Amino acid sequence: MNADLSSPATHDAADAAQALLSVRDVTLAFGPKVIQHDISFDVKRGSIFAVMGGSGCGKSTLLKSMIGLLRPTKGEYLVGTDNYWAGTDEDRVRIGRRFGVLFQSGALWSSMTVGENVALPMQMFTTLKPHVIRQLVELKLGLVGMLHAIDQYPSELSGGMKKRAGLARAMSLDPDILFFDEPSAGLDPITSARLDELILNLRDGLGATIVLVSHELSSLFAIADDGIFLDPESKTAIAHGSPTWLRDHCENPMVHAFMHRERTDSSSHGDR
Numbered sequence: 001m002n003a004d005l006s007s008p009a010t011h012d013a014a015d016a017a018q019a020l021l022s023v024r025d026v027t028l029a030f031g032p033k034v035i036q037h038d039i040s041f042d043v044k045r046g047s048i049f050a051v052m053g054g055s056g057c058g059k060s061t062l063l064k065s066m067i068g069l070l071r072p073t074k075g076e077y078l079v080g081t082d083n084y085w086a087g088t089d090e091d092r093v094r095i096g097r098r099f100g101v102l103f104q105s106g107a108l109w110s111s112m113t114v115g116e117n118v119a120l121p122m123q124m125f126t127t128l129k130p131h132v133i134r135q136l137v138e139l140k141l142g143l144v145g146m147l148h149a150i151d152q153y154p155s156e157l158s159g160g161m162k163k164r165a166g167l168a169r170a171m172s173l174d175p176d177i178l179f180f181d182e183p184s185a186g187l188d189p190i191t192s193a194r195l196d197e198l199i200l201n202l203r204d205g206l207g208a209t210i211v212l213v214s215h216e217l218s219s220l221f222a223i224a225d226d227g228i229f230l231d232p233e234s235k236t237a238i239a240h241g242s243p244t245w246l247r248d249h250c251e252n253p254m255v256h257a258f259m260h261r262e263r264t265d266s267s268s269h270g271d272r
């Protein structure tokens with residue numbers, strides 16, 4: 001399989017200069033089982049970067065590794081000038097403070113209200129006074145259209161509201177980079193489109209930099225402006241570029257089939 005790495009978004013010296021996060025020659029494995037090898041890409045400040053590929057290719061594993069839950073067997077993650085895995089545990093905690101993560105389910109604490117969930121990271125990691133935290137919580141919930149639900153418990157929320165609340169919590173500490181794992185999973189198309197709009201507003205209004213894993217083509221085409229396509233067979237990246245660029249220009253058959261929702265023998269494990 002030939003790698004189609006010639007898109008406008010292929011990483012080069014200019015991209016590296018703008019990069020907020022640089023992934024360099026990363027190999028991920030569980031024991032002897034290699035999941036992906038020699039992955040390199042740059043996430044530019046203010047971009048929405050998609051990790052794409054069929055089911056089981058290693059998207060979530062890569063995301064986990066980027067947020068510090070899995071040490072790569074080889075390679076580096078550079079966050080600005082910080083080399084994430086090269087430092088001490090304290091260094092990683094400091095660098096990790098620059099990350100916000102939205103997990104698939106929203107991952108809210110069920111015994112706490114929405115407001116308490118959003119306040120928790122501020123209470124744990126800052127010395128802000130309670131009334132300041134309250135103001136910030138209201139601000140974050142306002143940004144995601146959830147201020148009205150500040151005193152509600154997660155069990156009282158719809159799937160889309162849980163995602164919004166999870167997003168407000170991910171933004172609690174004003175992260176430099178937001179990581180989203182399947183933000184549209186479990187949402188109906190209208191709620192999913194609203195979440196896409198919200199994500200675009202966060203990028204355009206706040207200049208947020210976002211890395212996401214998603215299967216949802218409509219969502220990928222609507223919001224992502226750069227990305228990487230992982231192949232489960234060769235276990236490495238076979239294309240770089242925005243989802244629309246890959247859809248319209250990438251000639252690699254696996255990528256073409258995925259982006260056009262076609263079934264081919266070689267992509268039988270691709271998601272549909």
Ligand SMILES: Nc1ncnc2c1ncn2[C@@H]1O[C@H](COP(=O)(O)OP(=O)(O)OP(=O)(O)O)[C@@H](O)[C@H]1O
Nearest residue numbers: 030033035053054055056057058059060061062271
């Ligand atoms: N803790 C683990 N130990 C061993 N293998 C694992 C572990 N976690 C994931 N894997 C394997 O790594 C591979 C990639 O899994 P991963 O969940 O990253 O894929 P994915 O692309 O996110 O899939 P999906 O789109 O279906 O969520 C799979 O073969 C999976 O079985």
